[in-house]
Amino acid sequence: MADSGSEDIAVIGNTDLTPSESENNLKNTMAEKGTSLLKMMEISVAEAEKRTGKNAVNMQETYTVYLIETRPVDAASEGTNPVPDSLWRRYSEFELLRNYLLVTYPFLVVPPLPEKRAEFVWHKLSADNMDPDFVERRRVGLENFLLRVASHPDLSSDKIFYSFLTEENGWKETVFETGFQAKADSRLKALNATFRVKNPDKRFAEMKHYGDELQSVISQLLRVRARAADRLYGVYKVHGNYGRVFSEWSAIEKEMGDGLQSAGHHMDAYAASVDDILEEEEHYADQLKEYLFYADALRAVCRKHELTQYELEMAAQDLTSKKQQREELATGMIRTFSLKGMTSKLFGQETPEQREAKLKMLETQIEEGEELVKERNAECEEFVKSAWVDIERFKEQKDHDLREALISYAIMQISMCKKGIQVWNNAKECFSKM
Secondary structure, X not given: OOOOOOOOOOOOOXXXXXXXXXXXXXXXXXXXXXXXXXXXXXEEEEEEEEEEEEOOOOOEEEEXXXXXXXXXXXXXXXXXXXXXXXXXXXXHHHHHHHHHHHHHOOOOOOXXXXXXXXXXXXXXXXXXXXXXXXXXXXXXXXXHHHHHHHHOOOHHHOHHHHHHHHOOXXXXXXXXXXXXXXXXXXXXXXXXXXXXXXXXXXXXXXXHHHHHHHHHHHHHHHHHHHHHHHHHHHHHHHHHHHHHHHHHHHXXXXXXXXXXXXXXXXXXXXXXXXXXXXXXXXXXXXXXXXXXXXXXXXXXXXXXXXXXXXXXXXXXXXXXXXXXXXXXXXXXXXXXXXXXXXXHHHHOOOOHXXXXXXXXXXXXXXXXXXXHHHHHHHHHHHHHHHHHHHHHHHHHHHHHHHHHHHXXXXXHHHHHHHHHHHHHXXXXXXXXOX
């Protein structure tokens, strides 16, 4: 679903360069071209493999690793087909990459990962995260995640993302050296900002509400689809009973036997086809699930804006308080109740020297506060500008992807119904020949 692009680009596969020089060459080329990594590098998650090893507490565990393959796009245009560079990654490493992107680019709608464990499953579908079918769908989802990031106008040029694709060893250490974990906002801090911000931006408030509604609607749609899959599976399999009955009936009939036997074969084939149909349906469900998780990424941007706005308001409020203290100290008039004011009344006024020292300290604090408010205001304005550009990009992508997915799903359903009609038309012909 991510755009792979087809423009001519500069060579990035010079084998005479060191890894560091190669990376710098790639970044410089991308900066010059203003293009995404996906237009310069083919990226795929080629396969999944189950492995057994020991975890952090030295206990045996079974886990899945995924093979990431990359190669320069220009190799194909030159008619060469070199062996792709490859490395293995666990799902937890994909999670680490995304957490880093969330913290580093709080103003962007960061693409989501596929589900770690199956949700909205119908009765025949396994919820086991080691089930081969689920692992295969997750492989497809992880590849789509990489393609989304690699085609993003900002995320695609991130150095850590490039290292994730090209450096098998030492990648985690490089991520942790960025200190992104220390920059992560706590849930309590974000919740506090949500309830205490005084002047929320109406656009972001509406977008956050839209994210809630989008997630709710897609959740309902996936639940309906799971129930429909259960019923569809039952209907198809019941046709297998038709096949059994017609076959048994054909054994006791001489004139009608061949027709009944043929009709039974059509019913058996129809009953068996449901497995492939529902497997194909599952891929459309996964496309909907991507936007179920995208809704949370959208809300994360809105929550970060609330926090940015809240920090600005707190800085402005503190500056106002300092200025009021300066005025009260200069005039000797206490306008608001305070512990310091009561202390002055009970134990006498401060000396001129003490008041002068406090005024000097307040002046310094006010200068620092004005600078902080200026910085916070600039940060907030820059956040709004960058976030809204990316939200508009996301909305355009969402509209296109969901429209295509729903149209394809409708086409698949029409095809499925036509097959059902054809089965009964074939059965009708069999009965006519008896």
